[in-house]
Amino acid sequence: MTTAELSGVSERRANYGRLVASEAFLRRRAITGNVIGVLLFLAAALSVLITAGIVFVLLQESILFFRQVSILDFLTDTEWTPVFENPRFGIITLVSGTLMTTLIGLAVAVPAGTILSIYLSEFARHRTREIIKPILELLAGVPTVAFGYFALFFLTPIFQTFIPNLSGFNLLVPGIVIGIMILPYIVSVAEDAMRAVPDSLREGAFALGFTRYQTAVRVVIPGAFSGVTAAYLLGMSRAVGETMVVAIAAGQQAKIALNPLEGAATITAYIVQISLGDLPHNSLAYLTIFVAGLTLFLMTLVFNLIAFWLRKKYREIY
Amino acid sequence: MDASIPTKPADAHIDGPVRAHVVNLSFYYGEKQALFDVSFPIHDRKATALIGPSGCGKSTLLRALNRMHDLYPGNRYEGEVILYPEQINIVSPEVDPMLVRLKIGMVFQKPNPFPKPIYDNVAAGLWVRGIRKKSIVDERVEQALKQAALWDEVKDRLRTSAYGLSGGQQQRLCIARALAPDPEMLLLDEPTSALDPIATARIEELMAELAPSVTIVIVTHNMQQAARISSYTAFMHIGCMVEFDKTTTIFTTPKESRTQDYITGRFG
Ligand SMILES: Nc1ncnc2c1ncn2[C@@H]1O[C@H](COP(=O)(O)OP(=O)(O)OP(=O)(O)O)[C@@H](O)[C@H]1O
Ligand SMILES: [Mg+2]
Secondary structure: OOHHHHHHHHHOHHHHOOOOOOHHHHHHHHHHHHHHHHHHHHHHHHHHHHHHHHHHHHHHHHHHHHHHOOHHHHHHOOOEOOOOOOOOEOOHHHHHHHHHHHHHHHHHHHHHHHHHHHHHHHHOOHHHHHHHHHHHHHHHHOOHHHHHHHHHHHHHHHHHHHOOOOOOOOOHHHHHHHHHHHHHHHHHHHHHHHHOOOHHHHHHHHHOOOOHHHHHHHHHHHHOHHHHHHHHHHHHHHHHHOOHHHHHHOOOOOOOOOOOOOOOOOHHHHHHHHHHOOOOOOOHHHHHHHHHHHHHHHHHHHHHHHHHHHHHHOOOOO | OOOOOOOOHHHHHOOOOEEEEEEEEEEEEOOEEEEEEEEEEEEOOOEEEEEOOOOOOHHHHHHHHOOHHHHOOOEEEEEEEEEOOOOEEOOOOOOOHHHHHHHEEEEOOOOOOOOOEHHHHHHHHHHHOOOOOHHHHHHHHHHHHHHOOOHHHHOOOOOOEHHHOOHHHHHHHHHHHHHOOOOOEEEEEOOOOOOOHHHHHHHHHHHHHHOOOOEEEEEOOOHHHHHHHOOEEEEEEOOEEEEEEEHHHHHHOOOOHHHHHHHOOOOO
């Protein structure tokens, strides 16, 4: 409220009735409202500024990189050897590694997450839910480095006993472990969305003779569509950005990843690897950290845009 | 199960074929008893109105008739609701609530269409009964929408979301959805309480048209509505059935003073 409006208060005093304590009360209320509004705006602005700052740095360094390497080579070359005598910069190698582990992770987490969310929101009794949810949250709290060594030293040897040609470093096991890691996020968001579907819709379905299962699949999931999609895409973003598991258990060899049984570097694993080395800060190889980062950012951005579009298209109004 | 038609006080009021018989029905929300020994007949292809002050148990009774209470843990029925001609006690734990709901349709107080196209909403009850042949489904959907007086308004937008309809249209869609599978009985819980007078009038007309072909039990707070569309009226008070009779009798010469007081607006 502006001061002009506030001064109007005294003239219209009668209209407020007798139950307004005082004009000073109204003024204080307006001031508190304004202060809180400004604080909220600053918080929102800060997060936008930080994102903008990151994008700015990524873009700035990437432009330097693309002064020396053509975008066409970057997109089409099939090798990635930035520190070699004759450096090659084919980003498809790293992107394919990232996509492979992400897809394997999603292949694990989407079905398991969907089933688990349906179970928790539609079938589980209150007690069961109160036991399973904290366990899942615990899973989300395990340090990723622990998951990395779990993949490398525990799961890979087990998998090797029945997949004999599985390499020590491979994409399959880290992919599966990523799936386990993103499961809690998918379940948490998807289950919330399903539980937000009003009971009146479920009752409508049951009244027609639907079973619990049919109600879940035909009414609850369509009703929670945008939330469930958001859950998948959140999981996907996390899978794309997951670093430690792949850095530890997928190997660091950059090549086009076609065979999940062999190791390959992902974008994130490459960034870790190169950042830990001691490259001169203005070398071309150093700049690849930023182009790789930019690529990762763009991939996540595309997924988020798809999520945004889907939510808009299928926004539920009860 | 007892095959003979039970003889209960309510029998005095039977004057035509009966579709169901509520006999000494009690109902408990956990520890809390909400219905006490309720007995009354539901006449075949007639509308029966349930009236009574707020909180007296009308919705509770209606929702017992299609086992809606089974969805929530801790609820318990006692007594019988015998459905004819099958002569099954539909509130018995041995009877599968899913099968009861396949026979008895329900329309709720607040329209609750599914987040799907109009067509899919109406077809849902057919789908769940295994009726999936397109020509039959098309025909039933059209017929149900016509019965619900909605066909002309939606026939060009059957594939659009049900959420694009107005509240009154959504409620008629829910009625069409309940009618499409041709239920043996239709339960309606204050179906017009969220609607404006015009939409209400349309739905009342619809009830009057349906009454000769469908058995209807309708909860209403509106005395005129009960008088206009029902043949029988049951008056409830604090979980008990106070009086059941022909609607004309209830509204002209009720036997109980509580009924008299309620319909003349002296309490409730
Ligand atoms: N889920 C529930 N758990 C416990 N008690 C309930 C529950 N639902 C209703 N009741 C109680 O049961 C009694 C009957 O409620 P009911 O909803 O059947 O009344 P009603 O006649 O439909 O009222 P209204 O006209 O306001 O809709 C009330 O005392 C109510 O508080
Ligand atoms: Mg009610």
